[in-house]
Amino acid sequence: MNPARRIREEIAASIQSGEWRPGDRVPTEQELAARYGCARATVSKALGELAASGLVERRRKAGTFVAHPPVHSAVMTVPDLAELIAARGEAYRWELASLETADAGDDLAGPALRIEGVHMAAGEAFALERRFIALGEVPEAADADFARVAPGTWLLGHIPWTQARHVIRAVNPTRKEAALLTTGVGAACLELDRTTWRAGRVVTHVRQLFRGDRFDLVAEFNAGP
Amino acid sequence: MNPARRIREEIAASIQSGEWRPGDRVPTEQELAARYGCARATVSKALGELAASGLVERRRKAGTFVAHPPVHSAVMTVPDLAELIAARGEAYRWELASLETADAGDDLAGPALRIEGVHMAAGEAFALERRFIALGEVPEAADADFARVAPGTWLLGHIPWTQARHVIRAVNPTRKEAALLTTGVGAACLELDRTTWRAGRVVTHVRQLFRGDRFDLVAEFNAGP
DNA sequence: CCTCATATTATGTCTAGACATAATGGCGCA
DNA sequence: TGCGCCATTATGTCTAGACATAATATGAGG
Structure with missing residues (x-):
């Protein structure tokens, strides 16, 4: 399995299962890179994709957070x-x-x-x-x-x-x-x-x-x- | 302006204006990298984002193509x-x-x-x-x-x-x-x-x-x- | 002429490192 | 105490290069 994909899916699962709740802080890119044994750019790509899909929200310096779900969109x-x-x-x-x-x-x-x-x-x-x-x-x-x-x-x-x-x-x-x-x-x-x-x-x-x-x-x- | 963003926006404009029609071939990553004077990874990121938003479709070896618009989704x-x-x-x-x-x-x-x-x-x-x-x-x-x-x-x-x-x-x-x-x-x-x-x-x-x-x-x- | 194996090619993914940028938290000064 | 500045820090972006992968194009053989 791709490292990027694996990171994406594991984080998505943590969020969708309710384990990580909206507003919770996601580990920093450095921590994830160390944990998954890959380059920071790879983690960054995975988190970027999660952000694009709306599951997390990223703010400079502050970090990456589990996003608040949209009221109701479909x-x-x-x-x-x-x-x-x-x-x-x-x-x-x-x-x-x-x-x-x-x-x-x-x-x-x-x-x-x-x-x-x-x-x-x-x-x-x-x-x-x-x-x-x-x-x-x-x-x-x-x-x-x-x-x-x-x-x-x-x-x-x-x-x-x-x-x-x-x-x-x-x-x-x-x-x-x-x-x-x-x-x-x-x-x-x-x-x-x-x-x-x-x-x-x-x-x-x-x-x-x-x-x-x-x-x-x-x-x-x-x-x- | 970011190279990545610039590439994204210029290609999106070409598609949305109708200049590049569905099915048309988008220049290869190498050509775009040469044209915009940046690394291939940067072009790849821009095209990847366009693909994620549905505007283009990418196939290995074949290249990148202007996507056919979705029938009607909203x-x-x-x-x-x-x-x-x-x-x-x-x-x-x-x-x-x-x-x-x-x-x-x-x-x-x-x-x-x-x-x-x-x-x-x-x-x-x-x-x-x-x-x-x-x-x-x-x-x-x-x-x-x-x-x-x-x-x-x-x-x-x-x-x-x-x-x-x-x-x-x-x-x-x-x-x-x-x-x-x-x-x-x-x-x-x-x-x-x-x-x-x-x-x-x-x-x-x-x-x-x-x-x-x-x-x-x-x-x-x-x-x- | 058709079929299958192979070479080519464009994308897919990754790395290690660098610099940019913005926001935060704390420190120092008033 | 309160204010503003600054260092710190996490993300944002980019590079140059490497190898992987899949699909097409090509050529060899039937």
Whole structure:
């Protein structure tokens, strides 16, 4: 076993088991180097990685300490709907409802495509989608065939490395939305709002609406290495 | 500016601007070391950090490549309700409804506390909570005063470094729940289910129910260093 | 032309030492 | 006693070199 990895894992285990509690002091690099019989740089690397993963906190001169756990954070994975539905073993289809060039959404500067459509799973409506794509940021979108391919899927291959912000809420559908989702206005739906930036400018904004009884989101948190 | 930091930031900028596209090859450590006039170990550290943050992918012999962006992942922060409500400038209060020792929840081994109560904001019900606490894992919980302090708040100070899994869905409340939340059974509510582990064993399981028009979750994704 | 062994190469890890930096604790001075 | 300065100390960063490892590219043989 790598010395660095061994140090990392042993310290992580001490923390996760509760043996070392938040705020406790971790031995100094020198002590650990002596204990594990390796160079200080190796210990430093191991501790640096633990710090990067949030398990410990390092302060010059003061030393290394077991970090206080984050209040509650977790990594949520929002799958591509085509993949999600395929993974369920159901037939996926995208149905374009409307496509037009709108001028200026809320936070989109300049002209944008406004796309509405339905994600179908096994012949039934699975999710409604309304999307804006900033043409100033993704001019190729004007030539894409959104009747054939869902805009989300198309974008995946055309906009690398963006930032995103999701807002998740429970809403009641409008009468029209309820009809499209084959449910009633009194049935809870999950709304997912995602805004995507690149270099500080909005690339796309999408609102997806799911029937509450057909979809849920999962987020996980696993500390450490 | 640090050489390591400079390398990291320049490469990250090249990727985030879209100049280097997913799959593109990043110069080798030797080339970068020569270009930046530093040791290979320094370049290696910078690239290692970029790899840890997911921006590049490294394969032995093959080289370093711009990573393909994750389908869609984001970090969600689930605030402590007491803090959330206080941050809104409203008075927070926890109202215990029932507390009993139940034997075995779904995935809890052994005896557990079963706690029900309401989180109040400005005198109105903000969220319903039903929680199990595994007494085998947190025996001190038996002595805590859950009439005075909300179990979530209490646990924050008593169980360091756990893993967690959240399931988020939109549901309709039961008649009883609707009454407690002063709303109707046709009003969409957000349900948050959180299971918390330590060392592979369930510590606590909580279900929180929010009025859809009063609460939403936010998740963000920011790539890079 | 295909397959398998081998040489090459880029990353992975480590060392021993050096200097930088920042924060703390204590010492000296007022 | 109280304040501010300074030495100490732990981390932060870097170097030059070494060896390990794994995957690709190449060449030999079938």
